[in-house]
Amino acid sequence: MFRHAPLLLLTWLFSPALLAQNQQWKEVNLAITDGVIVPAYERFALATVPLTTDAAGFCAAVTQDNLAKLQQDFQQAMDGWQGVQHIQFGPITYFNWNYRLQFWPDDNNAGTRQMDTLLAAADPAVLAPAAFAQQSVGVQGFQALERLLFSNDSLAALQKTPFRCQLVQAIAHNLGDISTGLAKRWHDEFRTTVANADQRGGYFENSRDVTLDYLKAVVESVRRIQRQKLEAVLADSQAAAHERKAESWRSDRSVRNLRVNVAAFAALFSQSKPALSSVLPAADIPAITAAFDKVEKSLAAAPDSMTTALKSPQGYAALKQSRDDINALYEALEVAVKHTDLYLGFNSLDGD
Amino acid sequence: MHTLNRRQLLALGAVLLTPAVRVLAIDNSNTSPLYVSAATTNENTYFLMGFRHDGGRMQPVFKLQLPERGHHIAINAQRGFLVSVARRPGTSLVLVDLATGQLIRELQVPADRHLYGHGVFSNDGSLFYTTENAFDDTTESSGRLVVWAVQGAGSELTLQRLQEFPSGGIGPHELILMPDGNTLAIANGGIRTHPSHDRDILNLDSMRPSLAYVDRHSGKLLEQRFLPEQFHQSSIRHLDVNTDGAVVLGMQFEGDAFTNAPLVATHARGQQLQLLMAPEEIQSQLKQYVGAIRFDTSGRYAAASCPRGNQLTIWDTHTGTLLKVVRARDNCGVQATDKGFVFSSGVGKLAELDLATGEISEFEGAEKLALLWDNHLVVADTGNSA
Numbered sequence: 148m149f150r151h152a153p154l155l156l157l158t159w160l161f162s163p164a165l166l167a168q169n170q171q172w173k174e175v176n177l178a179i180t181d182g183v184i185v186p187a188y189e190r191f192a193l194a195t196v197p198l199t200t201d202a203a204g205f206c207a208a209v210t211q212d213n214l215a216k217l218q219q220d221f222q223q224a225m226d227g228w229q230g231v232q233h234i235q236f237g238p239i240t241y242f243n244w245n246y247r248l249q250f251w252p253d254d255n256n257a258g259t260r261q262m263d264t265l266l267a268a269a270d271p272a273v274l275a276p277a278a279f280a281q282q283s284v285g286v287q288g289f290q291a292l293e294r295l296l297f298s299n300d301s302l303a304a305l306q307k308t309p310f311r312c313q314l315v316q317a318i319a320h321n322l323g324d325i326s327t328g329l330a331k332r333w334h335d336e337f338r339t340t341v342a343n344a345d346q347r348g349g350y351f352e353n354s355r356d357v358t359l360d361y362l363k364a365v366v367e368s369v370r371r372i373q374r375q376k377l378e379a380v381l382a383d384s385q386a387a388a389h390e391r392k393a394e395s396w397r398s399d400r401s402v403r404n405l406r407v408n409v410a411a412f413a414a415l416f417s418q419s420k421p422a423l424s425s426v427l428p429a430a431d432i433p434a435i436t437a438a439f440d441k442v443e444k445s446l447a448a449a450p451d452s453m454t455t456a457l458k459s460p461q462g463y464a465a466l467k468q469s470r471d472d473i474n475a476l477y478e479a480l481e482v483a484v485k486h487t488d489l490y491l492g493f494n495s496l497d498g499d
Numbered sequence: 500m501h502t503l504n505r506r507q508l509l510a511l512g513a514v515l516l517t518p519a520v521r522v523l524a525i526d527n528s529n530t531s532p533l534y535v536s537a538a539t540t541n542e543n544t545y546f547l548m549g550f551r552h553d554g555g556r557m558q559p560v561f562k563l564q565l566p567e568r569g570h571h572i573a574i575n576a577q578r579g580f581l582v583s584v585a586r587r588p589g590t591s592l593v594l595v596d597l598a599t600g601q602l603i604r605e606l607q608v609p610a611d612r613h614l615y616g617h618g619v620f621s622n623d624g625s626l627f628y629t630t631e632n633a634f635d636d637t638t639e640s641s642g643r644l645v646v647w648a649v650q651g652a653g654s655e656l657t658l659q660r661l662q663e664f665p666s667g668g669i670g671p672h673e674l675i676l677m678p679d680g681n682t683l684a685i686a687n688g689g690i691r692t693h694p695s696h697d698r699d700i701l702n703l704d705s706m707r708p709s710l711a712y713v714d715r716h717s718g719k720l721l722e723q724r725f726l727p728e729q730f731h732q733s734s735i736r737h738l739d740v741n742t743d744g745a746v747v748l749g750m751q752f753e754g755d756a757f758t759n760a761p762l763v764a765t766h767a768r769g770q771q772l773q774l775l776m777a778p779e780e781i782q783s784q785l786k787q788y789v790g791a792i793r794f795d796t797s798g799r800y801a802a803a804s805c806p807r808g809n810q811l812t813i814w815d816t817h818t819g820t821l822l823k824v825v826r827a828r829d830n831c832g833v834q835a836t837d838k839g840f841v842f843s844s845g846v847g848k849l850a851e852l853d854l855a856t857g858e859i860s861e862f863e864g865a866e867k868l869a870l871l872w873d874n875h876l877v878v879a880d881t882g883n884s885a
Contacts, residue, residue, distance in 0.1 A: 240784050246757035257755060284757045348857070352826050359828065359846075485541050493539065493845025493871040494790055494806035494831035499570060499586060499616060499672070499736065 169345045172354035175426060178419035179361055180341050185333050187231045187411065192330040194227030195323045202319035206312040209305050217315070218296050222400060224322060225289055229407035231329075233368035233415070236360045237340075238332035244325050246284040250291075251394060252375055258285030262294065269310040274317040276324065292318045297397040361423055363491050365412050366484060369477045372408050376401065377470040380453070385463040393453050401453040405469070406446045413439050431483035438476040445472045530882040533560060533597075535581060536832055536843055537569030537873035545569060547583045547593065548870060549600055549879065552841075552849070557864030561600025566591050570616025571673070571875040577624030578649055580656060581879060584629065588613040588694045592629070594656065597879055603656050611635055612643070613694060616874070617673045621715065622680045625649055627658055628715060630671035630685065634693045642666030642687055644674070644713055664718025667711030669702070672736040677712070678744050682721060685711045686748065688734040703753060708735040710748060710766055724772050726764075733760050737791050741798030744768060747816055749792035749803050762789045763803050765816050775814055777821040784808050790831035791875055795839060795854060802840045802852075806831045811842050811852065825852060825859065832876030843872035 198220035205213055228248060231239075239245045250258050261283040265273070273282055285291065295301060295315050305312050344351040351357050379392045380401070393401040417424045417436070424432050449456060449465040456462030484491060531553035538546045545568045549560040570586035580603060583593040590613050594603040608614060608631060618629040627647040634641065644666045647658040666674075668687030675684050689708030691701045700706075708731070712722040726733050732754035740746050745767050752760035759782055761774035776782055786807035794801050800822060801814045806829050813823040827850070832843035839854030841862075847870060849862035 241780060243757050243783060250757065255755075347859075350826060352828060356826070356828055488847075488866065488869070490541065490829070490846040490871055492806070492829045494874060495809070495829050495845065499790075499874055 169354045172358050172426075173342070173345065175419070175421050175423060176341050176344065176354055176357045176361070177338075178421055179415065179423055180333075180338050182419040183414050184231075184234065185330075185338060187234075187414075188326075188330040188333045191224075191227035191231050192323075192326040195224040195319075195326045198224045199319045199323035202316045205315060206309065209302070209312055211302055214296065214302050214305065218398070220319075221289075221292060221296055221398065222403075224326075225395070225398075225400065225404070226407055227326065228289060229404045230411045233364045233371075233408065233411060235364065237337045238329050241332070242280075242328075243284060244329065247280070247287045248322065248325055249289045250284045250287075251289075252379070252392070253285065253290065257283075258290050259294070261285035262291055265314070266308070266311065269308075271310065271313060274313050276317075276320060279317045279321055280324075286314070287318060287321050289322070292322070293395060293397045358423070358426055359489060359491065361415065362426065362484070362489065365416050365423065366477070366480045366491060368408070368412060369473060369480060372405060373470060373473040373477060376405055376408075377466060377473065380457070381463070381467055381470060385457065385460060388457045388463065390454055390457050396454065399452050399454050402446065402449055402451055402456070402466075406443075409439070409442050409446060409473075413443070426487070426489065427483040428486045431479070431486060435476070435479045435483060438472070438479040442469065442472045442476050445469045531558075532836070532881050533879040534834070534841070534849075534876060535572045535574075535879045536876045537565065537572070537583060537586075538870040539568065539873060540869060540871070545873075546870065547572070547595065548868070551882070552862050555860070555863045557849075557862050557868070559868065561595075563593070563595060563600075563602055565593060566605060569593070569873060571618070572877045572879075573618040573620055573627065574877060574879050575620050575624045575627075575649065576880065578652070578656065582618055582627065582658070584616050584618045585614050586616045586874070587632070588634075588692065588698070589616070590614060592618070592658065594658070596653075596656075603654060606658055608645075608660075612645075615670070615672050615688075619674050619676050619683070620649075622676065626661075626715070628674060628683060630666055630674050631663070632670065632692065639669060639707075640665040640667070641691065642668050642671035642685075644671070644683065644685060644715075644718065646715070662718075664713065665720070667713060667720050667723055668707065668709045670708075670734070672734075673738045675738045675740050675746075676715075677740055678742055681715060683713050683715045684738055684740060684746055685713055686735040686738050687711055688736050688751075689731070690734050690753070700753060703732065706732050706734065706753065708733060708750075710735055710738075710746070710772065712768065722768060724766060726772065726774075730760055730774070733762075735764075737789065739792055739794045739801065741794045743798060745798070745816065747792055747794060747801040747803075747814075748772070749789035751789060752787035756787065758787070759783065760787055762787065762805070763792065763801070763812070763814055765819070773819055775816075775819050775821070777812065777824075781810075781812075781821065781824055785810060785812065791833050793833050793835055793840065795835045796837065800854060802833045802835075802842070804831045804833045804842060806845060811840070813840075813852075813854070823857065829871075831874050832872050834876045834878055841876065843876045845871045845873070847871055 265286050340350045344354045344357045395401045450462050531551045535549045538548045545565040547563045551558040567589045568586045569583045573582045579597045581595050585591045590608050592606040612631045615630045629645045631643040643663045645663040646661045650659050666685050670688035670690040672686045672688045687709045689706040710724045733750040733752050737749035748764040750762050763775040765773045785805045788807040789803045790806045792803045803812045809828045811825040811827045811830050815822045829845035839852045841851045843849050847866040849865040
């Protein structure tokens with residue numbers, strides 16, 4: 148296709164060749180947007196519905212069964228979020244939605260401090276949706292809800308403290324609002340923004356710019372999960388492993404997060420027609436496909452429980468294998484990108 | 500000057516073992532500006548690139564391989580050379596002849612110092628000033644302002660390290676010469692780093708960035724301004740000054756990612772810092788990071804590049820408001836032109852924004868060079884017609 152075409156550096160606005168090229172980028176972008184991204188956001192919005200519905204009635208009957216139901220709802224909603232977590236452009240950047248959904252990693256433990264402050268004040272006025280949206284991000288999203296639902300004493304604490312239960316409702320409502328807002332913005336507005344990327348003065352420079360954002364969403368997210376979700380936990384040895392640096396250590400679904408992430412990366416990379424993979428050299432695709440397969444197999448073979456895995460040499464080795472396989476996937480992607488004239492960024496990775 | 504340590508020997512080796520200079524074309528009849536920027540390739544080799552742009556056409560002038568990653572370039576028009584200053588924690592100053600594009604020499608800072616990527620000449624071109632880290636100094640004044648004398652000429656031209664003063668804080672970054680010709684404004688970023696810890700921030704909780712005005716002759720601290728406590732993690736990195744002495748600051752926030760922190764500020768001597776904020780929906784997209792800042796030729800409007808947010812932001816410093824946002828992927832280098840601003844990006848683009856019309860014209864041929872433009876872009880000369 149246009150993967151090896153040299154960039155045509157004529158005045159782009161009047162260049163028929165570049166217009167044709169833009170059309171090809173646009174085709175890929177719209178195929179991804181319509182076939183992968185908008186559906187993923189819609190799945191996320193739908194996945195939060197049981198959580199908001201069940202949470203609304205939860206405080207009337209705080210029982211073990213109802214808590215178990217909410218925990219199940221949480222898992223479903225979190226699956227939805229993990230399926231779009233790698234999309235770091237567009238509506239997710241509006242209204243601090245990204246951090247309000249999930250404030251993690253939280254190296255300074257700010258989320259715990261913020262929630263302790265909120266629980267100590269126990270002011271029901273701050274739980275009204277408009278007011279709650281203005282609270283610290285550390286109390287608004289999945290990490291806060293996980294703490295309320297999956298701590299060892301969650302049931303007793305929720306039964307004893309009505310405000311804690313109301314906070315569960317507020318967070319669930321908040322997650323529902325944001326996930327619905329994201330799906331709506333993508334469907335109603337941002338899809339059009341992607342389609343009109345070649346109009347000057349818009350959100351994007353051109354259609355190629357959109358494709359680069361999608362490519363970054365795969366390549367940089369592969370690196371991110373390797374570093375944040377595995378290496379930070381695994382440290383240098385089993386003895387030095389940091390279980391609590393895992394993304395979802397309380398609900399012990401950190402391995403599940405990785406599986407959902409990688410499936411989402413693979414879908415973004417190859418599911419649409421034309422696929423994102425078509426912007427990379429065809430010769431490099433088999434290696435990337437094989438690397439994806441290997442990661443998916445090694446994550447499937449890893450123990451479901453990261454907590455348990457970290458307690459045994461075999462479990463630790465399985466996670467380490469996943470880490471190595473994710474690293475190999477990143478390297479395969481990086482090699483392919485270097486064979487093109489697509490640059491994912493340089494100054495944006497800087498610190499000066 | 501001093502004995503080279505292993506790190507410096509390796510850096511020097513890189514220069515000696517590679518074809519350091521490739522003079523592509525020197526055309527003194529060219530009437531367009533000579534731009535210079537540090538750059539890299541997709542293979543992570545570092546260069547200094549000089550080019551002109553005329554009638555929509557790129558004309559490469561020189562390309563030198565650098566011993567380590569460059570950052571800013573200081574121009575000495577009187578003596579006809581430039582200094583490429585290594586990015587932190589680099590240690591090299593690379594001197595280049597502006598007329599020929601040839602390497603004059605490479606200098607190293609002492610073993611217990613490293614550079615921060617910036618330097619500036621005195622107006623008469625006789626003295627050069629760098630910001631440096633005395634990294635084994637654990638006090639609150641480990642930042643140094645270092646004075647160098649320009650000596651010799653032609654192939655003998657060099658910089659002689661003369662003396663150093665406190666910069667007024669930790670982690671000094673860009674420094675600029677004020678219109679009085681005697682005062683240096685220094686952005687003390689407030690971030691403590693040590694080469695043994697790569698680029699890790701060692702004092703995140705106690706950061707105290709400042710804007711310091713220092714007498715370049717005596718080293719006396721004349722005035723110092725700090726940010727409000729809530730923004731003590733806003734590292735002041737980049738500066739520019741207009742002919743009236745108004746200073747504009749670009750910052751990088753090192754605190755929580757969700758904090759709506761200011762990234763641009765203005766200052767006039769004797770007054771408080773004025774923090775500028777974009778509307779919330781835009782501010783949150785800038786990803787807490789300004790990479791470079793420059794006034795336009797009128798001295799009223801300032802461009803702040805936001806490579807993490809993929810935006811070039813234009814501010815009206817008289818009203819303190821955001822005037823315009825231009826989508827520009829990985830844009831960082833920015834420089835005033837007659838029309839507005841030229842800007843460069845880490846994805847290989849160069850373009851000019853016409854402030855009056857809002858039109859953006861890309862530099863034809865820029866991406867063909869396959870160079871990713873680094874943090875700063877400077878104008879070495881304005882062309883023979885100017």
